[in-house]
Each structure stands twice: as structure tokens, then as C-alpha cells.
Amino acid sequence: MKPIRILLAITFAGLTTITQAQDPLASWNDGPAKQAIVDFVKATTESGGAKFVPPAERIATFDQDGTLWVEHPMYSQVMYCLERVPELVKAKPELAKVAPFGTVLELLHGDRAAMEKLTLPDLEKIAMAALSGMSVEGFKTEVKTWLEDSAHPRWKRAYTELTYQPMQEVLKYLRANGYKTYIVTGGGQDFVRVYAAIVYGVPPEQVVGTAGATKYGYDKDGKPFLTKEPKMLLNDNDAGKPEGIHLMIGRRPYAAFGNSDGDQQMLEYTKAGSGARLAMLVLHDDAKREYAYGPAQGLPDTKVGTFTQALYDEAKKDGWIVISMKNDWKQIFAFEEN
């Protein structure tokens, strides 16, 4: 690098720092959504204010898929499960002849139409096989490897790069103001914990998700280990979200963020608390920069991350804030050129 370019680089780096220090929500356009976040933080952290929240009680919960990162065309964890099938078949060759495993093999060999054949019970069967039976350490290694090797079909980038820059800013902004940030996901708790610290700065103990039982045992040398069992302990969707929050956190959040019907009860539970409470929903209304789906507000209907008109109406009625991805977000991904 030439000296003049180094100088320029330093200057720009300095400018970036200054800009960020001035506006912690730099990727947000001015508007009611951004304002609601700023007002909430101000109200709950202003010492002596009527709505002040003691630091120990500052809890904020975030759904993951569709709220913190891209969930279309398919949840990344479902892709993981499907792409594990060849390994599962390698370990148990007789599976190749059994539905739905045979169907998934066709799918992975390029027959996209095979996807249509997969039913929800099929997916559950595949998920059970891909997500249980191994040690918790073994699972962690498998997920890590997959994340490094796989890419999103549209952007050809690792799934872990497809997080929403505006939401990353909210996470950091809340933490800078004493909030403990939790992920409360319908996805697998063990799955999301593998990358949550690196991708979001959220440590494993602050990830609440759909969780299965584990079983304590010993290997041949007497060393203890935990095996992932095919038994559900917590289905962290819908009513399971406030139930999971009570189980794992034991406090009602002051702020909650979601994007689909599965987040409804978490937001209701959050707003039912006293004082200032913030409930926000990301509406995917940006077909160009990301995806557009609802079916709220006449957006295309979808089975992945459904946001119904009923949820939209509840939000408007109860003072939740709907974030328009198209209008409220200046930038969506960190890798975009500004």
C-alpha cells in the first residue's frame, strides 16, 4: 500500500469511528422505528426517571431466523439437516431406500422438485436423525464444519454473514446501555449456540431455543459425556417462547424483537410488564434487497416466517412497532457497499 493510500485509509477509518460514535443506529433511516428504540433506551436508563430500569433487570430478547438473519428460502438449520442426510445414509446404508431419506438424496442430487414431496413429518424425522444420537461435543464440531463449508444459494456467502446490520446495531446499542441480550429462537438451542457468540456477541448461556434432552454417560475409559437424545424438552415457538424465557431467564424482558407469528406470545408477554416495554416486529417487505413475504399487508404468503395480517393488526392495536425493512433500513448487510 502506498503511503497516500495508507493515509486515506486511516482517515476513513477515523471518520467511520466518529460516525458510529455519533449514531449507534447508523444503518437505520430516521423514522418511528428508529425513534422508538432510542426513546426506549433513554427512558429505561435515565437515572431518576419514572421508567428507569435497574441494570440487573435489563433483559432484551431477539428471535433469530428472520429477525437477526435471513431465513429464506429456507431456515439454515433445515438446510443443515438435509445436508447431513448423506452422512446419515453412509452410517446406515439401509436408510437410502427409506422415505424421506431417499427423497432428500434426490433433492441434494439436484432434483429440486423432490423438495415439494417433503412433508412436515418428513422434516421432523430427518431433524431427529440429524440432531440427536451424537455427543454434544460431536454435534458442535459437525455444525461448525458445516457453517464453514456451506453458503446461501442467493448471496453465495456463509449463512453467518447474512445477519442484518441494523439489528446488529440494536444488539450492541442495548448492550452498551446495560442490557443483557438474549436470543430466543424456535431453532435448536445447541445449533444456534455454536455461532451466537462469534456472530452476535451473545454467549451460549444467553441462547434460549428449542431444546432436546441429553443423557449423561461414560465412555470406555470412564470419561463422562452427554448424548443428544431424540426427546423434546422445550418447543421454543409460540407460547413456548414466554415459557422458555421463564425457564431459562426467569425474568420478563423489557424489549423483544421478532418477525413472525411464532413471536406473538413473546411480544405479548413482554408488553404485559409494567413501565416502558418495547415490542418490535421486522416486516420483510423488500423483495429487491432481501425478500418480501407476509401474508400481512398483501405481501406474498409463505410457510417460512409467516407474518399474518392478524399479527400485524395486534401489533398496531397494542403499540408494537412494525419495522419496514424497505423503509426503515438504510443498509441491510454489512457487506453491502454504502
Place this chain on the structure above:
Amino acid sequence: MKPIRILLAITFAGLTTITQAQDPLASWNDGPAKQAIVDFVKATTESGGAKFVPPAERIATFDQDGTLWVEHPMYSQVMYCLERVPELVKAKPELAKVAPFGTVLELLHGDRAAMEKLTLPDLEKIAMAALSGMSVEGFKTEVKTWLEDSAHPRWKRAYTELTYQPMQEVLKYLRANGYKTYIVTGGGQDFVRVYAAIVYGVPPEQVVGTAGATKYGYDKDGKPFLTKEPKMLLNDNDAGKPEGIHLMIGRRPYAAFGNSDGDQQMLEYTKAGSGARLAMLVLHDDAKREYAYGPAQGLPDTKVGTFTQALYDEAKKDGWIVISMKNDWKQIFAFEEN
């Protein structure tokens, strides 16, 4: 207060502060137990050392009953359940004629022999009735009131005063060195969470315990609330402790403290990790200042907080440290005169 006494009080307060600053484990006698704690902290926090543990990974777990506070003659939560029976009978008078509820009424009316009649299934039936069916907020209020109104039969003090001063020092010492301290108790998670922050400085989200399901619903005004259900999600004893640690924390502890057979697997799991790991067991061998029970080392046998010889032998074999309450603790309770 006379000026001279004020002066003395200030002087003594000053001296206490100085002494504590010099020795964070002031209630411990010098010896291998105290030394093991100090060595462990030094090894895992010394920057650049071979056994250095990054702050984010510093997790320490503590059993509660018998490890952090008195569990004899009976676990405080069992006393809570028994003493709830009159209220339960008041709400459902027909219960008075039903075993074991009638037996508990006799017991509470002073017939101590009735205690002998209670079987484990009886206690479970009572616990289910006393610990489920109400809202999580209602339960919290009931426990709080009970803790304020009840007293330990021997010391005539609130249960919350009967914590071990040496263990309170360990909690503070570890936290001062960047450790996140967790309670991992066989007791009820919701029960212990009511007082853990005030009594131990451990927030609700760092209490892992035996946990039941909750059910999300709405009251007549449409306000959501959670009801405690008579369905066990996690039995946080024995193998349930490492399983609960994985579920709720998702990291292997670097240090674990217990006092009975129910803590065996938690300590095994902790010691099975790499690097420096500390596993400690409190042995109740002090009949005079507290209680003496084992049956390890020929101490009286007990059903409450059983510490078998097999556990003692495993500890000695695997490098766990057994704390002798009699020899290692200079002072047991904060309220004792020094």
C-alpha cells in the same frame, strides 16, 4: 450513640474492610482446601499462564442445600411445602380427610411422630400440590412471605440467614476474579430464584434447579400470564445436574461445589474438562457448630444430604477436595461472634 462509640465503630468498620481486602477467604483456616481455591483462581486468571481461562468461559457452579446453606434437619423447601398444607386444605377442605394431607395437619399441630408416617410418594404428592397450579408471580409472593415469616427450628433465625460464610466468600472471590457464579440445585428453580439474588448475589438467570413446565394463558382482561404446571421438565439431581448445566448454561464449569451424592455427576463432568478444574465437597463433620452426617468417614447416616463413603473414595481418587466443616472453616455463619 456517643461520639467515642461512633469513633470506635468507624475504626472497627475500617479494620474489617482492611482485613477482608487482605484475605478474601477470611473465614477459612489455612489448609489444603483454602489453598486449592486460591491456587485454582491464580492458575486460571494469570494472563499468559498455561492454565489461563478467558473471562467469558469462567463458570463456577454451586449446589445449594448443604453446600451454601443449612439443609438439616430438613430441606427448607420441604418445610415450605408442609407449611403450605393448611392453605391448600383451606382452599379444598375435602383434602383434610385425605392422606397425606391429614397427616401433615397432625404434624403441624405438634405431633412430630406424624413425620415418620410420611413416605417419599407422600412428599411428592404434597410438593406437586404446593408447587403447581398457581401463577409464577403468585408463587413468588407466597415464597417471599413464607421466608419472611418462618424460622429454622434450631437457630430461630430466617433460613436466609443460615448461609455458610466461607462459601459466601468463595462466591464473592470467584466473581471478583471474573467468574460467573451459578447455583445448580436439586431444589426448585423457581423457589431458589426468589431469594438467590439477595442472599447470594446470584441473579435468577444464574439459578439452575429442578424445574417444572409452565403454561401460557390469558386472564379475563386478556393479560397474559404463566401458570406452574404439575409436569417435571428437569430433575436437577445426579445425572440431571450436568444435563441441566448443558441445557441452561451450555458450557462446562471450571469449578463445582457440592456436598452429597446428588452432586457426584456435576463434579465428574467438571473435572473431565481440560486445564485446571476445581471440584469440592463440603463434609458435614461438625456436630457442635452445625451438624454431623455422612455416612462417609463413619459419620451418622442420613437421608437428607447423604454423603456416602463411595463418594468420599471417588473424591480422594480423582483429586476432588473434601472440605471439613470442622477443620477448614474458622467461622460458619455471619451472625456468629468471632
